[in-house]
Amino acid sequence: MDTPMASNDNTARRSGNASQPGALREAEHDRELHEVSVMVTDVTQPLLSVRRIAARLEEWADDPNWSLPNVAFRIHLGPDFGGISRIYTVRDYHAESGIFTFDVVLHDDPSPMMQWSAALQQGDRFALTGPRPHVGIPEPQDEKRKIALFLDETAIPALWSMLKSWPHGMAGTGWVVAADPAAFAELPRVPGLTLHRIDPAQPGEPREPLLARARALEDPQGHIVWGAGERSEMRAIRQHFVTTMGMARQDVAIAGYWKRGVSNTRIDARRREDYEKLIAAGGTLADFDDLAVEV
Numbered sequence: 001m002d003t004p005m006a007s008n009d010n011t012a013r014r015s016g017n018a019s020q021p022g023a024l025r026e027a028e029h030d031r032e033l034h035e036v037s038v039m040v041t042d043v044t045q046p047l048l049s050v051r052r053i054a055a056r057l058e059e060w061a062d063d064p065n066w067s068l069p070n071v072a073f074r075i076h077l078g079p080d081f082g083g084i085s086r087i088y089t090v091r092d093y094h095a096e097s098g099i100f101t102f103d104v105v106l107h108d109d110p111s112p113m114m115q116w117s118a119a120l121q122q123g124d125r126f127a128l129t130g131p132r133p134h135v136g137i138p139e140p141q142d143e144k145r146k147i148a149l150f151l152d153e154t155a156i157p158a159l160w161s162m163l164k165s166w167p168h169g170m171a172g173t174g175w176v177v178a179a180d181p182a183a184f185a186e187l188p189r190v191p192g193l194t195l196h197r198i199d200p201a202q203p204g205e206p207r208e209p210l211l212a213r214a215r216a217l218e219d220p221q222g223h224i225v226w227g228a229g230e231r232s233e234m235r236a237i238r239q240h241f242v243t244t245m246g247m248a249r250q251d252v253a254i255a256g257y258w259k260r261g262v263s264n265t266r267i268d269a270r271r272r273e274d275y276e277k278l279i280a281a282g283g284t285l286a287d288f289d290d291l292a293v294e295v
């Protein structure tokens with residue numbers, strides 16, 4: 001896989017993308033990942049803010065990891081885009097047909113992914129690397145602890161898939177930044193978990209609304225935390241809970257999905273530099289802290 005997406009990546013079965021910008025082909029990193037060809041079966045825009053793509057795996061469809069909650073994969077955008085790639089989340093997977101869907105949250109920048117996905121049509125084929133179970137919900141040491149969720153639109157597919165197999169009895173509160181109310185409304189509801197939509201355009205909302213909610217969380221020690229979204233804001237949230245509040249690192253699972261004003265191609269290049277230094281110094285993937293990479 002091009003870069004470590006978190007802590008479970010891993011033996012290149014093939015190395016077809018080894019020369020791609022940012023591509024990492026390191027045995028530990030690529031173990032259990034496949035490079036898969038997929039065929040697009042449907043492209044729709046069910047919501048103003050979302051382009052939903054359905055595609056059929058042409059191989060490795062029997063890998064049980066595809067059916068897990070919050071599985072990420074890396075789309076290779078192909079030679080027209082200089083061989084770069086982008087990471088997305090499996091929204092749902094149908095093992096019998098090998099068809100999965102993923103949501104591309106639309107944003108204003110005429111970025112590679114906006115262009116690539118806009119041109120995508122039924123019958124097109126593309127390559128991906130995956131599946132990669134991504135940052136999951138921390139295991140609570142104490143059953144009384146609640147969960148606090150902090151995410152933006154790009155992590156709605158991840159939360160959607162996790163809510164479909166939500167741990168029994170896990171209660172808590174989630175804050176979801178979603179300019180599009182319909183994107184928030186699609187989230188399944190589970191007993192005991194209250195979800196709040198944050199409209200980023202609402203007057204008075206700060207630039208980092210999730211950080212504001214994190215700082216205002218009462219009794220943080222009584223919680224486990226899961227978050228995903230804009231990288232700087234996610235770093236600040238992790239710092240708040242771990243450094244300022246003294247929570248145990250394993251109770252705070254936070255991922256940076258994108259960075260304001262910076263292309264993911266740049267983030268991948270920086271990840272790769274840091275990862276290669278770590279491996280050269282005798283480290284392993286388990287030591288890699290993606291959120292700590294300075295971009």
Ligand SMILES: Cc1cc2nc3c(=O)[nH]c(=O)nc-3n(C[C@H](O)[C@H](O)[C@H](O)COP(=O)(O)OP(=O)(O)OC[C@H]3O[C@@H](n4cnc5c(N)ncnc54)[C@H](O)[C@@H]3O)c2cc1C
Nearest residue numbers: 088089105107109111112113257258259260261262263264
């Ligand atoms: C594990 C993981 C799972 C992810 N899952 C999903 C998913 O299921 N759906 C999804 O939509 N995204 C998801 N993302 C985020 C997605 O990979 C990034 O948003 C990616 O940067 C988009 O690529 P791009 O080519 O559009 O923009 P880039 O070329 O990376 O960036 C170009 C410009 O667009 C801006 N930009 C990028 N993304 C956004 C955004 N979301 N909102 C506003 N501005 C943006 C950048 O700041 C930059 O200025 C995931 C990321 C990770 C790491």
